[in-house]
Amino acid sequence: MSQTLEQPHLDQLRNLCSTCSLSRLCVPMGLAEADVEQLDNIVQQGRPLRAGEHLFRADDPFNAIYAVRSGCFKSYIVDSEGHEQVLGFHLPGELLGLDAIYPEHHRCSAVALDTGSVCTLPYSQLTQLAARVPGLQSQIFRLLSKDISNYVELAADHTADERLAGFLLSLSARFRRRGYSATRFRLIMPRRDIANYLRLATETISRVLARFQHNGLIQVERRDVELLDLDGLRRTAGSLHIESLS
Template identity: 60%
Template sequence: MASSQAQPLDLRELKRVCSNCSLKELCVPMGLARAEVERLDKVVEKSKTLHGGDHLFRKGDAMRSIYAVRSGTFKSYAVNREGEEQVIGFHLPGELVGLDAIHPDYHQCSVVALDTASACVLPFQQLSELASNIPGLQRQIMRLLSKEISAMVPLAGDHSAEERMATFLQDLAKRLGERGYSATDIHLAMSRRDIANYLRLATETVSRVLKKFQNKGWIAVDRRHLRILDQQALGELAKDSLSEQD
């Protein structure tokens, strides 16, 4: 259980290392009195270190907390009736996970670490109770959750493999850049198979498209290390794909 693994997280540490985290709007809020900030600080916890293959939570687990990725990369997935895994998304440092359980009170997917990772934990009941007693905090929470949910729009429609891959790389670069990481020099924590599953492509197709982009001079790939060399070319292809969804 996440709560049994948790330790209090000092607010000063949050300010120092989590300046690009989604939870900074809650953990380092503006306009709250010192006593209110201290009360909020006591709610935020830090999970123990997880290793690749360790689960943060599993499908069917009761809703207890929402999480902000502190380090590493996580994958959310579900298993269909045929027993096949379907990748739902990848979650980078500073991003929230666990929002899927807010309405049904249980998790509708599983979230697993792809590498060494950790996450900050916000016990949802305590957070809700605190929000009801602190004016303005509930509004901050709703705005934060709304922003995260709106960012989880999957690539839909009839798009080519090249369009899907360009959109995936552009989205990954954008999210990393927003969190203070390099938007052009990227370590792919996820496997080619996971990327293919997420994009609803064959693994061989993902490898073929990456090689095609490399031959065009748009990217350079060395195993899981990827450098974006031509943002404009990828951006134009991704833009064409996204414009079809409007």
């Protein structure tokens, strides 16, 4: 809307998968260089979103899937009683909107937790390209399959300690792959969202974090955490420390 004439051009330049540092963990992962250039032709960049702005909402028509470019997004559903249910937190290189393919409309909403931007992949163009580029087709299959595994983890039956330790380890691995510290990072999301995501109460998050700190597993100050004992956290997480979640 209020963009200058140069703006789209600059975005275009900045927005090439070919030159994107996230490409090794996003859609272009493993694709041949020539194939990535084909992707560049259909990827669109929107304006950055500020914290609290929605990327899409439940029941919106499904037109595209999104790849997080910067910032952190939260996806969630609101059930018939109005209760929010957080489905995931999405870091740069991760995808949003995959569950909308089948019903052809969005089932969940996606909102920016801080300032962030996404790449838009128009679905019809993406499927057409995937039919011509076998590597891309396989990659989309893989990404969809990976998403299933994420939800399987979430659906598993675990104690509060296991869930929270697994959550911290998951964030740790994901930050590490993105070039950030695996042991010191900031929890972008409020306690309330962590609790909701892990199907626990906010108070339980506070208490378990306090206990982890007391036991020397972590150092936590508001939203800044430092993981002091990764092995201890892994033992606490039990079966929830699967690296593939990153």
